[in-house]
Amino acid sequence: MTEVSKGLADANTAVPAAHERRGPGRYLPRSVGFVGITAAMVMILVAAGAPTPLFPMYEREWGFPSWMLTLAFGVYAIALLVAILVIGSLSDHIGRRPLVIGALAIDLVAMVVFLNASSIGWLIVARIIQGIATGAASSAMSAAVVELAPDRHKKLGALMTSMAPLAGLGIGALFAGILAQFVSDPASAVWLVLVVVMVLGTLFAVFIPETSTRKPGALASLTPRISVPSQVRALYFTSIPGVVGAFMTMTLFLGLVPVVLGAVFATASPALGGLAAFVAFGAGTVLTAATGRVRPHLLRIIGNSTMTIGAVIFVGSVAAEWLPLLWAAAVLSGIGIGATFAGSVRGLVPEVEAHERAGLFAAIYLTAYLAMGLSAIVAGLVVDSVGVTSMIVTFGIVLAVISLTGVVVSTGLPGRRKAAPAHRATHITPS
Structure with missing residues (x-):
């Protein structure tokens, strides 16, 4: 397969083991590689979630306007989108291992920039680099996890790729929040730990077995292919409100809630900001793991309904x-x-x-990450003029309206007609 995120695969369909090139004694056993790459994939998302409780601390210490904080979040999503669109299929041509090593090394650079950042400008640079690394890692790592999974447990590999993104983001926010609560120099402590983790992850990746055979067309694969096949066009457009709502909700809990906690609830506790993201993404992780047999059409209705209620309660x-x-x-x-x-x-x-599938995944992620990045940037542009409370209430109302629209269109005929049976379900969760 050459889809944009190949390893975010069918959790209920066994994936045949790919050809493996390994010299005697040079590479780690497949089982060790599976555990290690799964851990590395989680850690890249942990690093992506770590800035959530730290950015408000930077804002208080350096005194930059709130819109720059949301800009730092927004540019991450845009950089991640560009990386997925451009590099998403590259590992199908050059192999998983080179791209995994490269992504971890790029994320290591981002951690070093975070560690030494002395202004909001450097934080934005670090977030751009981090977005590129996360986008580059998503397809190659996910594919490697599925392909390195034990032959009798391929579903386990696909399940890990489904759960890792939300779980990693939540754990990262909680980890940074707790450390920030109890350490005198929390930012340095968080980034130093993650620098060490990325160094170890990069070194480990050098010794994982390759699971993909190289093939020509690497340069051609860098050209984004965005298309929606005619047979799913109606379903794709009815899915847009839900996808936009889901990624705006991620923006809310990753980028905006820590600001709201300080401005509205008068609490500067970084642990609370991290905990809010952890609760949200933990709930999403559990839901993803528990609903493998639920029909997609019903999942969309449940998801849009709960997001609508959640947004209304948040505004309340x-x-x-x-x-x-x-x-x-x-x-x-x-x-x-x-x-x-x-x-x-x-x-x-x-x-x-x-x-x-490549063009379809590109269309899905184009909608998703534009919604995430642009909603954060727009929220930042208006917050200084209208205030945090008005901005966040408006954001919540818009989110509720979009999610309610998702409920309405999901109950329509196109959604019912195109609902795939559970045994063909494909597990993919956002990065």
Whole structure:
């Protein structure tokens, strides 16, 4: 397969072992490679979630305007999107191992830039580099995890690729938040730990066995192919509100909630900001793992409904300045993210031929990460003029309207007609 994110594969379909090139004693056993690459994939997402509770601390210390903080989040999503579109299929041509090594090395550079950053400009540079690394890693690592999984447990490999993105983002935010709560120089501590982790991950990747045979066309694969095959066009357009809502919800809990906690709830605790993201993405991870047999059409309805309710409750928590409501919103919103995106992709992907998947994945991710990046940037542009409370209430209302639109269109005839049976379900979760 040469789809944009090949390793985010069918969790219920066995993936045959790929050809493996290995010299005697040079590479690690497949089982060790499977565990190590799974851990490395989680750690790249942990690093991506780590800035969530730290950015408000940088804002207070350096005194830059709030819009620059959301810009730092937005450019990460745009850089990640560009990397997925350009590099997403490259490992099918040059092999998994070179791209995994390269992605980890690039993320190591990002961690070093974070560690030595002295201004918001350097934070933005670090986030751009991190976005490129995460996008480059997503397809190659996910494919390697599936292909290195034990032959009798290929579903385990696909399940790991499904759970790792949301789990990693949540763990990263919680890890950084807790460290920031109890360490005198939290930013340095977080980035130093992640520098060490990326060094170890890069060294480990040198010794993983290759699972993909090289083939020509590497340069041609760098040209993004964005297309929506005619047989899924109606379903794709009815899925757009849910995908946009899911990634705007990720923006909310990764990029905006830490700001809201300080401005609305008068708490500067970085642990709370990290915990909110952890609760949301933890709920999404559990939902993804538990709904492998649920029909995609039903998942989309459940996901959009819970995101709508979650957004309304979130707005209520801000209006009432009552923190317990925010935690309820986090749980429901996280369930919505997992259900909506999984339902959308599981419904779309099995309906197209293998050679059509690259363009389809590109179309899905184009919508998803533009929604994530642009919503963060727009929120940042208006926050200084209208204030944090008005900005976040408006964001929540827009999110609720988009998600409710997803409920309406998901109950329509195109969604029912194109709902894929559970046994063909494809597990994909966002990075």
